[in-house]
Amino acid sequence: MSEIRIAILGASGYTGAELIRLLRNHPQARLVALTADRSAGKPIGSVFPQLAPFGLPDLVAIADVDWSGVDFVFCALPHGTTQAVIAGLPSHLKIVDLSADFRLDNLDTYAEWYGHAHQAPGLQTEAVYGLTEIHRDAVQKARLVANPGCFPTSALLPLVPLIEAAQIEVDDIIIDAKTGTSGAGRSLKEGSLYCEVTEGVHAYGVASHRHAPEIEQDLSRSAGRSVLVNFTPHLMPMSRGMASSIYVKLRPGVSAEDLKATLIGRYRDEPFISILSGKDVPQTRHVRGTNRCHINVIADRLPGRAIILSVIDNLVKGASGQAIQNMNAMYGLPETTGLDLVAIFP
Ligand SMILES: NC(=O)C1=CN([C@@H]2O[C@H](COP(=O)(O)OP(=O)(O)OC[C@H]3O[C@@H](n4cnc5c(N)ncnc54)[C@H](OP(=O)(O)O)[C@@H]3O)[C@@H](O)[C@H]2O)C=CC1
Numbered sequence: 378m379s380e381i382r383i384a385i386l387g388a389s390g391y392t393g394a395e396l397i398r399l400l401r402n403h404p405q406a407r408l409v410a411l412t413a414d415r416s417a418g419k420p421i422g423s424v425f426p427q428l429a430p431f432g433l434p435d436l437v438a439i440a441d442v443d444w445s446g447v448d449f450v451f452c453a454l455p456h457g458t459t460q461a462v463i464a465g466l467p468s469h470l471k472i473v474d475l476s477a478d479f480r481l482d483n484l485d486t487y488a489e490w491y492g493h494a495h496q497a498p499g500l501q502t503e504a505v506y507g508l509t510e511i512h513r514d515a516v517q518k519a520r521l522v523a524n525p526g527c528f529p530t531s532a533l534l535p536l537v538p539l540i541e542a543a544q545i546e547v548d549d550i551i552i553d554a555k556t557g558t559s560g561a562g563r564s565l566k567e568g569s570l571y572c573e574v575t576e577g578v579h580a581y582g583v584a585s586h587r588h589a590p591e592i593e594q595d596l597s598r599s600a601g602r603s604v605l606v607n608f609t610p611h612l613m614p615m616s617r618g619m620a621s622s623i624y625v626k627l628r629p630g631v632s633a634e635d636l637k638a639t640l641i642g643r644y645r646d647e648p649f650i651s652i653l654s655g656k657d658v659p660q661t662r663h664v665r666g667t668n669r670c671h672i673n674v675i676a677d678r679l680p681g682r683a684i685i686l687s688v689i690d691n692l693v694k695g696a697s698g699q700a701i702q703n704m705n706a707m708y709g710l711p712e713t714t715g716l717d718l719v720a721i722f723p
């Protein structure tokens with residue numbers, strides 16, 4: 378297939394840099410426009426020296442992009458800024474939006490959790506939730522894909538097949554999740570300072586994190602009724618990586634081995650998902666820098682309960698890697714194109 382001419386909006390951020398790193402290995406991708414806000418007008422190499430040697434376009438403001446030379450847009454802007462930007466783009470463009478702006482189908486739920494009315498409700502009706510392994514058919518036909526959040530990706534990949542198989546009680550799901558600090562983005566925030574993050578761990582967004590309704594949206598779709606979850610994220614002193622420990626109650630007659638068999642069957646042909654053997658514990662270091670998700674299911678000591686462990690790299694399967702996987706699906710390319718990566722270890 379011919380080349381895909383790509384613009385990255387928000388190229389001077391963490392997910393933007395990760396898109397550029399990964400797309401360097403994509404044979405069809407040609408980066409024709411990179412945008413920034415504070416850094417508009419600068420060479421990308423002045424923001425990210427590791428990207429200086431590759432002949433990339435300079436950073437420009439979004440208003441200065443010539444859309445006639447662009448086929449595809451990765452939108453990696455802060456949530457809340459993206460609906461208006463995407464609503465103003467020409468209709469020939471295919472788009473994967475990495476922000477949360479098009480993830481929630483229910484406009485009232487969006488307004489409740491994001492504190493303002495949706496600014497592009499018409500576009501929301503055409504947006505497809507891009508958890509690729511679960512919504513592949515819709516992603517392949519989509520023009521606008523809402524790339525999932527990192528916590529929802531790590532939780533939904535194991536939970537959706539188990540709910541569809543009616544193997545777990547949907548009213549008793551606890552998601553205890555940990556993330557690296559790059560999840561907060563590159564802009565200056567007191568909570569991301571070294572002294573606030575190093576040598577300690579803390580929960581945040583307790584009983585109020587905006588990824589709860591996103592997780593619940595897909596779990597409710599799978600269950601055919603409203604599902605609520607207990608979700609608590611924690612900030613870890615590491616730059617990237619995400620681990621979700623998920624505590625579930627088994628339905629009568631179901632064992633932890635049954636859950637594992639369901640996941641093995643569902644993901645047998647999925648290149649990015651591994652169900653680990655025995656009681657092997659998934660570790661973030663084993664997926665670092667890759668688009669992979671490692672999962673295991675272990676019987677709890679408490680009768681009738683199981684513990685599901687799921688790890689991803691928040692910047693790759695949790696953001697830029699899944700975004701490229703979705704682009705590949707939208708163009709009918711093998712989903713692994715540009716994403717055939719081995720973890721950086723140790
Ligand atoms: N980091 C992660 O692990 C994940 C992030 N996401 C989502 O992806 C999106 C990007 O995240 P991330 O890369 O971490 O964010 P960063 O804060 O690192 O980068 C944001 C980018 O957007 C640009 N920008 C900021 N404000 C504006 C504006 N008003 N108009 C135009 N451009 C603007 C910035 O430019 P400049 O720096 O020049 O000001 C920068 O290029 C967010 O919506 C985030 O929620 C999703 C999953 C995981």
Ligand SMILES: CC(=O)N[C@@H](CCC(=O)OP(=O)(O)O)C(=O)O
Nearest residue numbers: 476477526527528556558560561
């Ligand atoms: C450490 C940290 O702050 N992480 C972010 C998650 C970023 C992400 O996945 O998602 P969005 O695209 O929905 O922002 C948070 O908890 O909000």
